[in-house]
Every structure is written in C-alpha cells, then in structure tokens.
Amino acid sequence: MSDVLDSLVGGFWLNLEVFVMTLLLALPLGLVITFGSMTKFRPLRYLTRVFVWIIRGTPLMLQLFAVMYMPGLVFGIPMKSRMTAVLIAFVINYAAYFSEIYRGGIESIPKGQYEAGQVLGMTRSQVFFRVVLLQVVKRITPPMSNEVITLVKDTALARVVSVAEIIMCAERYTKQGLIWPLFSTGLFFLLFNGLLTLLFGYFEKKMSYFRS
Amino acid sequence: MAVLTVEGIQKSFGGVDVLRDISFSLEKGEALAIIGSSGSGKTTLLRCLNFLETPDKGVIRVGDQVIFDAEDPRSRSEQEIRQQRLHFGLVFQSFNLFPQYTVLENVTLAGRLLAKEKPDFKSRKAAVFREIEENGKALLDSVGLAAKLNAYPHQLSGGQQQRVAIARALALHPDILCFDEPTSALDPELTGEVLNVIRGLAQRNTTMVIVTHEMQFARQVADNVMFMDGGVIVEYGPPEEVIGNPKQERTRQFLERYAQQ
Ligand SMILES: Nc1ncnc2c1ncn2[C@@H]1O[C@H](COP(=O)(O)OP(=O)(O)O)[C@@H](O)[C@H]1O
Ligand SMILES: [Mg+2]
Numbered sequence: 001m002s003d004v005l006d007s008l009v010g011g012f013w014l015n016l017e018v019f020v021m022t023l024l025l026a027l028p029l030g031l032v033i034t035f036g037s038m039t040k041f042r043p044l045r046y047l048t049r050v051f052v053w054i055i056r057g058t059p060l061m062l063q064l065f066a067v068m069y070m071p072g073l074v075f076g077i078p079m080k081s082r083m084t085a086v087l088i089a090f091v092i093n094y095a096a097y098f099s100e101i102y103r104g105g106i107e108s109i110p111k112g113q114y115e116a117g118q119v120l121g122m123t124r125s126q127v128f129f130r131v132v133l134l135q136v137v138k139r140i141t142p143p144m145s146n147e148v149i150t151l152v153k154d155t156a157l158a159r160v161v162s163v164a165e166i167i168m169c170a171e172r173y174t175k176q177g178l179i180w181p182l183f184s185t186g187l188f189f190l191l192f193n194g195l196l197t198l199l200f201g202y203f204e205k206k207m208s209y210f211r212s
Numbered sequence: 213m214a215v216l217t218v219e220g221i222q223k224s225f226g227g228v229d230v231l232r233d234i235s236f237s238l239e240k241g242e243a244l245a246i247i248g249s250s251g252s253g254k255t256t257l258l259r260c261l262n263f264l265e266t267p268d269k270g271v272i273r274v275g276d277q278v279i280f281d282a283e284d285p286r287s288r289s290e291q292e293i294r295q296q297r298l299h300f301g302l303v304f305q306s307f308n309l310f311p312q313y314t315v316l317e318n319v320t321l322a323g324r325l326l327a328k329e330k331p332d333f334k335s336r337k338a339a340v341f342r343e344i345e346e347n348g349k350a351l352l353d354s355v356g357l358a359a360k361l362n363a364y365p366h367q368l369s370g371g372q373q374q375r376v377a378i379a380r381a382l383a384l385h386p387d388i389l390c391f392d393e394p395t396s397a398l399d400p401e402l403t404g405e406v407l408n409v410i411r412g413l414a415q416r417n418t419t420m421v422i423v424t425h426e427m428q429f430a431r432q433v434a435d436n437v438m439f440m441d442g443g444v445i446v447e448y449g450p451p452e453e454v455i456g457n458p459k460q461e462r463t464r465q466f467l468e469r470y471a472q473q
Pocket of ligand 1: 225226230248249250251252253254255256257
C-alpha cells in the first residue's frame with residue numbers, strides 16, 4: 001500500500017515537473033509567437049501562422065513521437081533525454097495555443113483605447129502597459145485557465161515516450177492484478193486541478209472590479 | 213492672431229479622397245461647429261488634427277508654430293508628434309474611458325506620466341502629484357462629478373462617462389479641444405447634461421472644434437459653423453448665416469433633410 005503510494009507520488013512528481021516547466025517556458029514563448037503572428041512583416045506573419053496551424057492541427061501525441069524520434073531518424077543524432085523531448089514538445093505545443101489566446105485578447109481591445117491613450121500624449125509602451133495590458137489579462141484569464149487545466153491532464157501523455165509519469169507507474173500494478181492504483185491516479189489530477197481552479201477563481205475575482 | 217491655422221489639408225484612403233484641400237483658422241476662445249452628413253470627412257479632419265491620421269498634404273499651425281507639414285518628414289517622428297498633439301484634446305463619440313481606472317485616475321493618469329518626464333520631477337514628486345490630483349478633482353467638480361471620483365467607468369451612465377472624458381481631455385490644458393459627435397452615442401435624455409458642460413466651456417471661452425448633429429446647440433454655442441460635404445468645406449460662417457440662412461444649395465438640402473428627421 002505505502003509502496004504503491006510512493007510509486008504514484010513519484011510518478012506524479014514527473015507530471016508536475018512537465019507542468020511547471022511547460023508553463024514557465026511556454027508562457028513567454030507564446031508571447032514571442034504572438035508578436036510573430038501580428039507583425040506587419042508579412043512573410044514572418046504567414047510563416048508564424050502556418051506554424052501555429054500545424055501545431056494546433058496535429059495531436060500532441062504525434063508531436064511527442066516526432067521530437068523523440070525524428071532527430072535520430074533524420075539527422076542521426078538520437079534524442080538523449082526522454083524528459084527533454086517531452087518538454088520540447090509540450091513547450092512548443094502549449095506556446096502555440098497560448099499565442100492564439102494572447103492574440104485574441106490583444107485584438108479584442110477596442111482601437112479607441114489605444115487612441116485615447118495616444119491622444120493624451122502617452123508613448124506606445126505607456127499605452128500598452130498602463131492602458132491595454134490589464135484589460136488583456138482580464139480577457140484571457142478564462143481561456144488560459146482552461147488551457148492550463150488541460151495541460152495538467154495532458155502531462156499523462158509523457159508516457160508514450162516512456163517517461164514514467166503517474167499513470168504509467170500505476171499500470172505496472174494493473175499488470176500484477178492490482179486495479180485500484182490505476183483509478184486512484186484520477187484523484188491526483190482532480191486535487192491538483194481543484195487547486196488551480198481555486199487559484200484562477202481568486203485571480204478572476206481580483207479583476208472583477210472593472211469591466212471591459 | 214489665430215490659435216489654429218489649417219492650410220490645404222488633404223487625405224485619401226486607398227485612392228479615395230476623404231479630405232480635399234481643407235483650410236480654415238480658429239481664433240483663441242472661438243467655438244467652431246462642424247456639421248455635415250455621415251461620410252463627409254468630419255471625423256477624419258479631427259483625427260488629422262490629433263495626429264491619429266497623417267494628412268497627405270497640408271500644413272497645421274498652432275499660433276505661429278508649424279506643428280505639422282506634410283512636406284517635412286521631421287514632423288512625423290513619434291517623439292515630435294507626441295509633443296505636438298498635446299496642443300489638442302479629443303473627446304470621442306464612444307468616450308473611450310480606461311475601464312480599469314477610477315474616474316479620478318482616468319483624469320490624472322496622463323498628467324502623472326507626463327510629469328515623470330520633467331527634469332525636476334524626483335525632487336518635487338509629492339507636490340507635483342498633489343497638484344495634478346487637485347486639478348483633476350476641480351475639473352470633475354466642474355463637470356458635476358465631484359461625487360463620483362472613486363467610481364469605475366462601468367458604474368456610470370453614458371452621459372457621466374462622457375463628462376469624465378471631457379474632464380480628462382481638459383486636464384492637460386489643450387489649446388484646442390475637439391469633440392467628435394460627443395452626444396451621438398447617448399440616449400436622448402442624457403445628451404442635455406453633456407451639451408450643458410460644453411456650453412459652460414464655451415462661456416469660459418474655451419477654444420473648441422465641435423462636430424455635431426445638434427443644430428440647435430450649434431446655433432447657440434458656435435461662433436462659426438462649417439458645413440462639410442464630400443471632403444470639402446461647402447459653407448463657412450456665423451451660425452445665423454450657415455444654419456439660419458444658408459447660401460449654398462447643398463447646405464440647404466442637408467439642413468432640410470435634417471429637419472425632417
Ligand atoms: N481608416 C480609414 N480607411 C478607409 N476609409 C476610411 C477610413 N476612415 C474613414 N474612411 C472613409 O472616409 C470617409 C469619411 O469618413 P469620416 O471622416 O468618418 O466621415 P464623418 O465623420 O463625416 O462621418 C468615409 O467614406 C469613410 O468610409
Ligand atoms: Mg464621424
């Protein structure tokens with residue numbers, strides 16, 4: 001029993017690692033992609049949008065396989081660490097999703113907000129940071145919270161390249177005829193997502209003092 | 213001497229001429245009303261004055277200083293534009309208040325940011341901010357919103373929001389205050405309070421350019437009226453002439469159509 005628990009906790013630790021690292025890297029990378037997809041320089045804009053379309057249009061599972069095995073098959077340089085492969089695939093995938101949410105948020109701010117700031121003598125960066133940013137953050141919080149919760153559940157996909165995340169750990173017991181560890185993994189996800197839901201709820205409430 | 217001189221402003225969008233050779237001048241303390249049907253270029257003219265659009269041709273002077281010259285690329289640099297646009301204030305049809313700031317913060321934000329650029333800001337910070345805040349409160353009091361300093365825009369009626377927007381534009385002491393159909397987005401019962409504020413400004417000799425469809429109001433408040441059609445000034449003169457006794461056929465037609473509504 002405690003043996004099983006240790007193994008599950010150890011597995012979930014990997015899920016959390018994928019989750020945290022993906023968030024830390026994909027949140028800023030998403031912003032870079034957003035700039036690319038909104039730039040006035042057309043070739044870069046089209047290139048970025050095609051890239052985002054491919055990433056969002058194919059299964060994350062396939063992307064995991066691609067990052068894991070393509071370097072070895074195509075360039076003869078096998079991927080050394082499975083965890084690195086997982087992180088690369090997750091970060092790219094989630095950055096693409098985040099970038100679309102950011103872009104939607106930025107584009108949803110009425111032109112009049114920028115113009116009102118400009119007319120009052122604000123610089124471009126003052127308009128962005130003092131006027132637009134908080135409104136964007138407020139608008140993207142609900143879709144971001146959905147995406148982040150999906151990320152928690154997606155971390156289970158790491159197992160397709162044999163990273164021993166929690167469900168993979170639990171399955172070892174299923175093979176020994178012990179079924180409850182597999183289903184109890186759900187509790188880990190539920191608990192963690194419950195925590196995140198509370199956090200996002202608090203965040204949304206913090207910003208409910210204004211409407212935009 | 214004229215506080216504003218506009219000479220030969222032209223602007224086209226994708227080959228369509230929206231403003232063709234617009235010239236006029238404005239005396240200090242004068243209120244100019246611009247009337248004309250939708251699409252005649254009124255908004256574009258105000259946007260050119262406020263550097264939200266760049267005219268293709270023409271010169272804009274404030275006092276004897278050239279603040280825009282289409283021939284001179286220097287007058288297009290961002291830093292230059294930012295300085296020059298402070299000669300003007302603009303009140304939008306749709307208010308465009310900043311939703312995340314209180315009424316008072318909306319009025320003081322730009323002033324606080326500008327104050328930071330002054331060389332002696334660090335040593336006088338507290339005094340400068342206090343002054344800006346006092347000024348903001350006084351302005352909000354003058355538009356009848358002393359009780360709403362700490363409200364957020366969404367808690368106000370449209371008429372109240374537009375009055376905040378007027379106070380916000382006045383806070384930077386522009387030489388010329390522009391209004392783009394300030395009451396068009398309001399329910400009819402709320403237009404009065406906004407028009408009254410503008411009337412008060414006219415009585416205190418605020419230099420203003422007001423695009424409006426309120427003919428009665430234009431007649432009362434404006435020193436001069438400009439009728440625009442198809443991007444040109446068709447008729448210009450005192451309201452009793454342009455609205456009361458128009459000389460041009462196009463002005464007559466516009467006013468007739470207008471009276472029928
Ligand atoms: N940014 C723009 N791009 C293209 N056409 C525009 C733009 N702004 C205005 N126009 C056109 O210019 C004409 C005049 O518009 P506007 O100045 O808004 O007129 P008004 O305020 O008198 O109704 C309209 O035909 C409008 O469609
Ligand atoms: Mg207009």
